[in-house]
Amino acid sequence: MVEPDYLKFDTLSLHAGQEPDPTTGSRGVPIYQTTSYSFVDTEQAAGLFNLEQPGHIYSRISNPTVAVLEERLAALEGGVGAVCTASGMAAFHLACATIMSAGNHVVASRNIYGGSHNMLNLTMPRFGITTTFVDPRDHDAWRSAITPETRVLFAETLGNPGIEVLDVPVVAEIAHEHGLPLMLDATFTTPYLMKPIELGADIVMHSVTKFLGGHGIALGGVVIDGGRFDWAATDKFPTLSEPYDGYHGISFFEEYGHQALSMRARAEGLRDFGAAMSPANAFHLLQGVETLPLRMQRHVENTATVIDFLETNDAVSWISHPSVSSHPDHELSKKLLPKGAGAILSFGIAGGREAGRRFIENVQLASHVANVGDAKTLVIHPASTTHQQLSAEDLSAAGVGEDLIRLSVGLEDSEDIIADLARALKASQKG
Amino acid sequence: MEVKFQETKISLATGGVKVDKEQPPVLLVHGAGMDRTVWSQQTRYLAHHGFSPMAVDLPGHGKSGGELLSTIPAMADWIADLIGELDMGPVRLVGHSMGSLISLEVAAHHPDAVERIILMGAAAAMPVHPDLLGAAERNEILAPQLMTAWAHGARAHVAGNPTPGLWMRSGCQALLERAADGVIYNDLAACNSYEAGDIAGQIDCPITVIVGSEDKMTPPKATAQLVAGFEEVDLRHLKGVGHMMMIEAPDQIRELMLSALR
Numbered sequence: 001m002v003e004p005d006y007l008k009f010d011t012l013s014l015h016a017g018q019e020p021d022p023t024t025g026s027r028g029v030p031i032y033q034t035t036s037y038s039f040v041d042t043e044q045a046a047g048l049f050n051l052e053q054p055g056h057i058y059s060r061i062s063n064p065t066v067a068v069l070e071e072r073l074a075a076l077e078g079g080v081g082a083v084c085t086a087s088g089m090a091a092f093h094l095a096c097a098t099i100m101s102a103g104n105h106v107v108a109s110r111n112i113y114g115g116s117h118n119m120l121n122l123t124m125p126r127f128g129i130t131t132t133f134v135d136p137r138d139h140d141a142w143r144s145a146i147t148p149e150t151r152v153l154f155a156e157t158l159g160n161p162g163i164e165v166l167d168v169p170v171v172a173e174i175a176h177e178h179g180l181p182l183m184l185d186a187t188f189t190t191p192y193l194m195k196p197i198e199l200g201a202d203i204v205m206h207s208v209t210k211f212l213g214g215h216g217i218a219l220g221g222v223v224i225d226g227g228r229f230d231w232a233a234t235d236k237f238p239t240l241s242e243p244y245d246g247y248h249g250i251s252f253f254e255e256y257g258h259q260a261l262s263m264r265a266r267a268e269g270l271r272d273f274g275a276a277m278s279p280a281n282a283f284h285l286l287q288g289v290e291t292l293p294l295r296m297q298r299h300v301e302n303t304a305t306v307i308d309f310l311e312t313n314d315a316v317s318w319i320s321h322p323s324v325s326s327h328p329d330h331e332l333s334k335k336l337l338p339k340g341a342g343a344i345l346s347f348g349i350a351g352g353r354e355a356g357r358r359f360i361e362n363v364q365l366a367s368h369v370a371n372v373g374d375a376k377t378l379v380i381h382p383a384s385t386t387h388q389q390l391s392a393e394d395l396s397a398a399g400v401g402e403d404l405i406r407l408s409v410g411l412e413d414s415e416d417i418i419a420d421l422a423r424a425l426k427a428s429q430k431g
Numbered sequence: 432m433e434v435k436f437q438e439t440k441i442s443l444a445t446g447g448v449k450v451d452k453e454q455p456p457v458l459l460v461h462g463a464g465m466d467r468t469v470w471s472q473q474t475r476y477l478a479h480h481g482f483s484p485m486a487v488d489l490p491g492h493g494k495s496g497g498e499l500l501s502t503i504p505a506m507a508d509w510i511a512d513l514i515g516e517l518d519m520g521p522v523r524l525v526g527h528s529m530g531s532l533i534s535l536e537v538a539a540h541h542p543d544a545v546e547r548i549i550l551m552g553a554a555a556a557m558p559v560h561p562d563l564l565g566a567a568e569r570n571e572i573l574a575p576q577l578m579t580a581w582a583h584g585a586r587a588h589v590a591g592n593p594t595p596g597l598w599m600r601s602g603c604q605a606l607l608e609r610a611a612d613g614v615i616y617n618d619l620a621a622c623n624s625y626e627a628g629d630i631a632g633q634i635d636c637p638i639t640v641i642v643g644s645e646d647k648m649t650p651p652k653a654t655a656q657l658v659a660g661f662e663e664v665d666l667r668h669l670k671g672v673g674h675m676m677m678i679e680a681p682d683q684i685r686e687l688m689l690s691a692l693r
Contacts (some may be wrong), residue, residue, distance in 0.1 A: 001562050001573075002560065002562045002577065004573070004576040004577050004579065004580035005580050006576070006580055006588070007588055007589065007599070015589050015590070016589060016590060016598070017589075017590045018589075019586070019589070019590050019591060040515065042532050046479075047479070048477065050475070050479060051447075051475055052475045052476040052478075052479050052480075053472075053476055053594040053681070053682065054448075054472070054585030054592075054594035054595065055593065056595065062595035062596070063595075064595075067594075067595040067596055067634075068590075070595065070596035071590060071592060071596065071597070071598050074596065074597070074601060075598050075600070076596035078601050078604075079598065079601055080597065080598060080601045080602040080605045081596045081598060081602070082595040082596050082598070083592075083596055084596075109470070135537060180498065188469070219610065226605070227601060227602065227606075227611060228603035228605055230609070232494060243447075248447065249447060249449075250447030250475070251447065253447075254432075254442070254447070254467075254494075255444055255446070255447055255468070255471050255474065256443050256468060257466060257471070257606065257609075258468065258470050258602070258605045258606055258609060259468070259471075259597060259602060262596060262597060266595070266596060276606065319678070345470075347673065398577065
């Protein structure tokens with residue numbers, strides 16, 4: 001039996017989206033640090049503005065350096081297209097704003113990044129879009145929360161901060177049974193560990209700032225269009241299936257079909273909301289993506305070593321990571337994440353809030369920052385940082401206890417990471 | 432737009448503008464397992480450059496209803512009837528791959544329906560690899576994967592989409608995956624069993640043929656065999672381009688189409 005001779009993941013990480021610069025032959029991706037692009041003539045300009053032909057007009061809408069990153073990320077995820085944004089939150093907003101309008105409703109996992117929770121819970125209602133939050137493991141809850149106004153189901157591939165593994169095929173099926181798309185934040189897994197579109201997701205978003213970039217020096221986000229969802233099967237998605245006055249009555253689905261979401265998100269969302277990625281950031285993030293397979297493999301290996309250590313330390317009361325056999329999603333993780341369940345884990349520290357504070361203040365190698373997915377090991381106490389805007393009730397519902405430490409395992413020598421953790425854990429118990 | 436034709440809803444992409452019956456009509460016909468959106472890089476341009484493009488979804492494809500048509504001649508008869516229903520006079524007929532076979536048949540057997548034809552990814556015969564045909568018959572994802580792998584030139588497997596952010600390979604695969612069960616097999620079987628015979632000698636209208644140098648599905652050699660039968664033909668070669676030339680080289684295809692259509 002013949003097989004498709006597709007380029008493999010590692011190769012695409014290095015090459016997808018880029019040809020040597022046609023003018024200079026530059027092998028590296030040039031930084032096109034420009035706001036605008038000279039038109040050949042008025043006819044070409046009119047054609048570009050009117051979506052008659054592709055090309056760059058203004059870097060808020062598209063830029064050649066950013067376009068390389070977009071094409072590369074779409075290639076790695078198996079999406080039909082991608083739109084990069086200034087941050088992961090900008091990507092989340094762009095996706096929501098492209099498919100929804102006032103009066104619509106979201107069903108979302110309750111175990112998501114605090115910023116995403118805030119946007120859905122506090123900000124979007126001001127624009128008429130409401131959300132029902134559900135336990136991501138409770139499939140009946142997903143079903144029963146869907147209303148006639150629901151337009152999307154949203155979750156993270158690995159929850160935050162409990163590292164819940166979403167049963168993507170099951171939740172995708174629930175969404176599709178109701179004529180809805182499933183949108184996933186896959187920041188914690190990256191396409192190296194999981195390809196959600198192959199598992200049934202329709203829209204994938206990332207904070208590219210995290211593992212995809214890996215270096216922690218540039219912000220960025222991306223919306224990836226799976227291209228399999230039929231936006232015109234119902235009348236639920238008029239932004240994609242109905243004529244749009246913004247481009248003289250074009251229907252994005254009629255003209256672009258499976259690429260309708262990508263096209264509208266750029267043509268309207270970047271044009272009007274303007275949360276564009278800078279070309280310099282795209283360049284930095286591309287350097288990270290080139291080594292994504294190598295780094296993720298090392299992240300996973302170091303995480304396993306760190307977990308082995310934490311499991312034997314008396315100051316650690318519990319560990320939450322899908323690779324641990326006691327984790328509720330351990331078996332699901334083996335099925336959906338065969339290469340590993342990522343490098344972010346949480347653990348409880350004996351002694352609660354005060355011990356947690358002492359631990360954080362005594363790590364020396366690990367950095368205390370509001371970030372994850374860096375090449376360097378990072379720690380944080382979510383109850384006082386990323387999730388501090390949440391009410392006590394929401395905090396509890398999100399599984400954030402006062403003793404919870406979130407650890408993003410980096411690429412340092414694992415012996416050094418463990419030595420640092422051991423020292424800080426020991427200090428944490430000296431009350 | 433949608434039209435009711437033979438009691439069935441038929442979908443046509445018109446470039447996002449209403450069909451202007453004063454402008455020359457251009458009917459675009461897609462290939463096996465695909466739909467109107469393969470022409471998305473051309474329709475809007477044509478609509479703003481003096482033509483009325485209509486990229487049709489064949490019956491059972493894309494958003495069109497109706498039963499699948501199982502032979503190329505049956506598809507050609509259907510297209511000819513549709514042209515009559517549109518009531519815009521003879522059309523400029525543009526076909527890609529299976530659509531090129533349909534266009535040949537229409538031009539040969541319904542000469543009053545067409546003013547000229549433009550063929551892309553064309554050949555006198557389109558034998559289908561048995562593994563692909565088998566995968567398509569079993570509705571396996573391998574069929575879209577193989578078609579996507581073979582339908583693009585080497586450059587398109589790495590980069591080169593002029594539309595910022597779009598990834599060609601997945602675009603093609605997703606398009607094929609969206610086809611309902613049986614559609615790809617129906618079309619591939621129709622191509623596989625089609626025999627052009629001496630059809631080239633039966634066509635009187637002007638013909639343009641566009642060939643991609645890296646086309647693995649209808650290789651240049653196979654196109655040459657077809658072209659040899661035409662008394663006169665406007666033959667254009669695109670270097671470094673595969674079978675999905677409308678998407679791989681949209682700018683060149685737009686310009687070639689515009690010059691040929693005028």
